[in-house]
Amino acid sequence: xxxxxxxxxxxxxGQPALAAEYRAAVLRIDKPGRAPSSxxxxxxxxxxxxxxxxxxxxxxTTGQFTGQxxxxxxxxxxxxxxxxxxxxxxxxxxxxxxxxxxxDMTVSLADAAGDRALLVNARAKDDALRNQDCRANLLHTAPxxxxxxxxxxxxxxxxxxxxxxxIAGSHPEDQAMAEAYRNAARKFGALIVEERxxxxxxxxxxTDSGHVQVQAQMxxxxxxxxxxxxxxxxxxxxxxxxxLPYHTWDPRPVAxxxxxxxxxxxxxxxxxxxxxxxxxFERLANRPARDMDYQxxxxxxxxxxxxxxxxxxxxxxxxxxxxxxxxxLAGFKGQALSFRDWDGQLRxxxxxxxxxxxxxxxxxxxFLHQVSQLDTLGTDRPESQxxxxxxx
Amino acid sequence: MTRVFALFATTALCATPALADRIFVSNERSNDITVVDxxxxxxxHSFPGGQRPRGITASPDGRFLxxxxxxxxxxxxxxxxxxxxxxxxxxxxxxxxxxxHPSGNPLYIANEDDNLVTVVDVETRQVLAxxxxxxxxxxxxxxxxxxxxxxxxxxxxxxxxxxTETYEILANVLVDQRPRYAQFTSxxxxxxxxxxxxxxxxxxxxEAREIxxxxxxxxxxxxxxxxQPVGLKVTxxxxxVYVALGPANRVAVVNGETYExxxxxxxxxxxxxxxxxxxxxxxxxxxxxxxxxxxxDVASNRVIKSVQVGEQPWGVVVVPSE
Numbered sequence: 001x002x003x004x005x006x007x008x009x010x011x012x013x014g015q016p017a018l019a020a021e022y023r024a025a026v027l028r029i030d031k032p033g034r035a036p037s038s039x040x041x042x043x044x045x046x047x048x049x050x051x052x053x054x055x056x057x058x059x060x061t062t063g064q065f066t067g068q069x070x071x072x073x074x075x076x077x078x079x080x081x082x083x084x085x086x087x088x089x090x091x092x093x094x095x096x097x098x099x100x101x102x103x104d105m106t107v108s109l110a111d112a113a114g115d116r117a118l119l120v121n122a123r124a125k126d127d128a129l130r131n132q133d134c135r136a137n138l139l140h141t142a143p144x145x146x147x148x149x150x151x152x153x154x155x156x157x158x159x160x161x162x163x164x165x166x167i168a169g170s171h172p173e174d175q176a177m178a179e180a181y182r183n184a185a186r187k188f189g190a191l192i193v194e195e196r197x198x199x200x201x202x203x204x205x206x207t208d209s210g211h212v213q214v215q216a217q218m219x220x221x222x223x224x225x226x227x228x229x230x231x232x233x234x235x236x237x238x239x240x241x242x243x244l245p246y247h248t249w250d251p252r253p254v255a256x257x258x259x260x261x262x263x264x265x266x267x268x269x270x271x272x273x274x275x276x277x278x279x280x281f282e283r284l285a286n287r288p289a290r291d292m293d294y295q296x297x298x299x300x301x302x303x304x305x306x307x308x309x310x311x312x313x314x315x316x317x318x319x320x321x322x323x324x325x326x327x328x329l330a331g332f333k334g335q336a337l338s339f340r341d342w343d344g345q346l347r348x349x350x351x352x353x354x355x356x357x358x359x360x361x362x363x364x365x366x367f368l369h370q371v372s373q374l375d376t377l378g379t380d381r382p383e384s385q386x387x388x389x390x391x392x
Numbered sequence: 393m394t395r396v397f398a399l400f401a402t403t404a405l406c407a408t409p410a411l412a413d414r415i416f417v418s419n420e421r422s423n424d425i426t427v428v429d430x431x432x433x434x435x436x437h438s439f440p441g442g443q444r445p446r447g448i449t450a451s452p453d454g455r456f457l458x459x460x461x462x463x464x465x466x467x468x469x470x471x472x473x474x475x476x477x478x479x480x481x482x483x484x485x486x487x488x489x490x491x492x493h494p495s496g497n498p499l500y501i502a503n504e505d506d507n508l509v510t511v512v513d514v515e516t517r518q519v520l521a522x523x524x525x526x527x528x529x530x531x532x533x534x535x536x537x538x539x540x541x542x543x544x545x546x547x548x549x550x551x552x553x554x555x556t557e558t559y560e561i562l563a564n565v566l567v568d569q570r571p572r573y574a575q576f577t578s579x580x581x582x583x584x585x586x587x588x589x590x591x592x593x594x595x596x597x598x599e600a601r602e603i604x605x606x607x608x609x610x611x612x613x614x615x616x617x618x619x620q621p622v623g624l625k626v627t628x629x630x631x632x633v634y635v636a637l638g639p640a641n642r643v644a645v646v647n648g649e650t651y652e653x654x655x656x657x658x659x660x661x662x663x664x665x666x667x668x669x670x671x672x673x674x675x676x677x678x679x680x681x682x683x684x685x686x687x688x689d690v691a692s693n694r695v696i697k698s699v700q701v702g703e704q705p706w707g708v709v710v711v712p713s714e
Contacts, residue, residue: 058527061507062548065526065564273546273570276528279486279505301547308549308566330547330569330589334639335617365615373615 020313022059023094024300025073026052027109029082029101037242048100048122049074050285051293054277055300057284059307068307072300079105083112090116095315098122098141098299100292103129110135118319120302122295125236126176130343130379134386139322139344141298145180147378148262151350151362152232152255153184154376158364161229165252166195167222167244168234177234181256188367193226200239214240218247225250233257259354262362265294266353271361274332298331298346302339305329333361335374343386347374413669414472414711415676417685418445418459419702425459426701427475430669430710433687433697439475442468447489447532448707451514452496457711458514460487460501467501467512472711481517484510489573489707491532491541493556500541500556502529509543509554521559525552533574533583535598544571544585551585551594553601563601567594572622573665577630577648586621586635593621593635595651607635607651614640623665627672627690634675634688636663643677643686645693657695659686664705670712678705 028048036042044050052072059070073094077085082101086109089097095117099109103126110119114137121129121140130144156162164185168178178195185192198221218240222231231248233256235241241257253259267278267288277297281289305328306321321327323344328336333349340347352360363369367376375381413430418441425445427437442461449458450472457470460483467481467490483490486505493499498520501510507527511520526548533542540562543552551574553563568590575584576598583596593607609619620638626648627633633646639662645655660679663686667676675688679698685705687697 058547061527062545062550064524065548065550065552065561273528276504276546328569328590334589334620336569336589373617
């Protein structure tokens with residue numbers, strides 16, 4: 001009794017003969033690297049791709065009512081094959097490419113694509129990509145360092161934990177993140193009472209019994225710091241920050257790369273219907289969703305929204321919609337998300353997570369903005385060094 | 393001694409005929425149903441409602457209470473007089489909201505996790521059909537003659553018009569982001585669909601299956617992002633539409649002819665669903681974050697009382713006195 005009804009209904013829904021096809025690609029550039037400090041952070045093989053699968057499945061569910069089908073190609077390549085793969089993708093007629101690479105790679109890909117494709121960066125957080133290194137054909141669903149730092153800063157200031165002890169790693173990306181925290185402190189009125197750099201001297205990872213080495217260094221490393229309310233750690237390279245909580249000399253909370261962490265997604269996030277995303281994702285991937293999965297999902301949902309709302313197959317029209325005010329992407333964050341016209345960054349709330357829960361969500365209600373409260377996070381229009389901003 | 397007394401009290405309660413309307417509130421977090429007296433506004437009872445009870449409705453004769461126990465993947469059924477649990481109905485996975493056919497049977501259930509609407513016969517407890525719809529189905533509405541059921545899908549952003557005879561989807565109307573609730577006027581001439589993230593209520597002509605108007609909201613001092621329409625009810629005569637605005641903690645009073653917002657009533661936090669008392673003298677709101685319900689006097693459009701209920705009240709239905 002049941003089956004025929006379903007079949008019937010499905011037949012009635014789409015117009016398969018007229019189906020418009022929307023193609024996208026996800027290009028992940030895998031660099032061999034060291035293992036993360038915690039085995040819980042080991043990257044799954046389908047990192048990012050699982051988010052793509054869910055987005056395409058969601059888009060296609062909607063597409064059955066609009067006569068639209070969505071297809072995604074997935075590529076996981078080494079850095080030296082990245083440009084060649086991008087050419088292959090473009091040659092195949094795909095013009096919407098989600099990239100999962102570092103900042104330098106992202107810029108190279110954008111330059112290579114030129115006006116032949118629209119790229120969406122779902123991995124690199126560097127502020128430079130949203131400022132001096134921005135590209136006209138590049139959008140970002142990955143949060144910028146500045147958005148994450150601002151999201152955390154707002155919470156700490158709302159708590160009146162204004163005196164920070166900033167510890168940064170020695171890698172360039174750690175220093176970039178530290179700069180974002182300095183800017184956030186200036187922007188929201190925190191005081192960095194002391195700054196230290198933790199030199200990565202090699203080794204000291206999981207394989208090298210990090211818990212005896214780095215852990216043992218933390219108490220002394222944090223000794224005799226000026227009076228502070230909170231330790232803020234910038235450790236994008238994942239060298240030391242996980243060992244800070246409970247090992248600091250002074251009994252102080254840790255935030256940033258450990259403790260209270262700013263992120264776009266967390267597997268415990270349940271508000272605003274997020275539970276539904278979590279259960280759909282987990283059923284599909286057999287694992288909890290990571291930031292990068294969510295960011296790829298957002299990128300492909302933006303394309304889905306453009307297709308549904310414009311009902312167009314013209315790529316220029318789709319791109320206009322994605323970049324425009326008409327995009328109101330629902331991302332389980334309680335408000336509509338859209339791309340900033342000055343630097344291509346997706347404006348989005350930042351989750352502040354601690355271990356098993358989402359502790360708070362920024363922007364905090366106390367911080368207002370004349371246009372969108374979401375623009376209190378990250379580089380706002382007047383500060384943008386992206387040429388697109390300067391032209392307007 | 394205490395035990396004997398408690399038993400006596402329960403028996404007395406069961407035996408007493410309902411002289412007043414009773415308000416049933418599903419509490420999503422404390423997994424129970426709170427019963428409030430519709431005259432004294434006092435909590436008179438509370439009983440387990442299954443895991444994560446959300447959607448709640450009553451049979452037209454007021455005898456049975458149906459509750460979407462979302463995490464049990466069941467619709468739980470209760471006797472509204474004795475509060476006894478009766479055999480459950482199958483619902484499909486993660487039922488969130490449902491609508492009962494005006495005749496009292498069948499029940500149309502939105503399955504959030506499975507992109508389905510499940511149709512269940514409440515007497516035989518059989519699943520009659522599973523209808524594939526958009527991503528994250530939630531809102532459910534039905535025409536007064538029961539011929540068309542509406543489902544809204546939160547990520548697909550459509551109102552699906554489903555033929556209740558053939559279970560075929562007749563039309564899809566694209567609305568604003570995250571449609572949460574669908575409600576017809578009593579004469580079936582207008583369909584309202586609320587969009588939580590879009591911040592609008594789409595006024596749809598059910599004949600043409602087109603949006604004819606969009607109601608927008610604006611409250612000085614409240615961030616526009618916080619104005620999130622969720623629950624909606626229309627007076628029997630269609631003159632006034634009440635819209636729950638979620639985290640804005642307000643219920644909008646909308647003119648049913650001009651669709652102009654006439655007033656905003658401050659209620660509890662994260663106001664979610666609404667229900668009229670049978671005589672339409674009062675409107676009840678569930679306030680998820682303040683764990684209470686607000687009582688609105690409809691004639692004066694004033695909030696007259698709030699009543700503490702369970703944790704995270706979600707849905708509400710009023711069962712008339714006999």
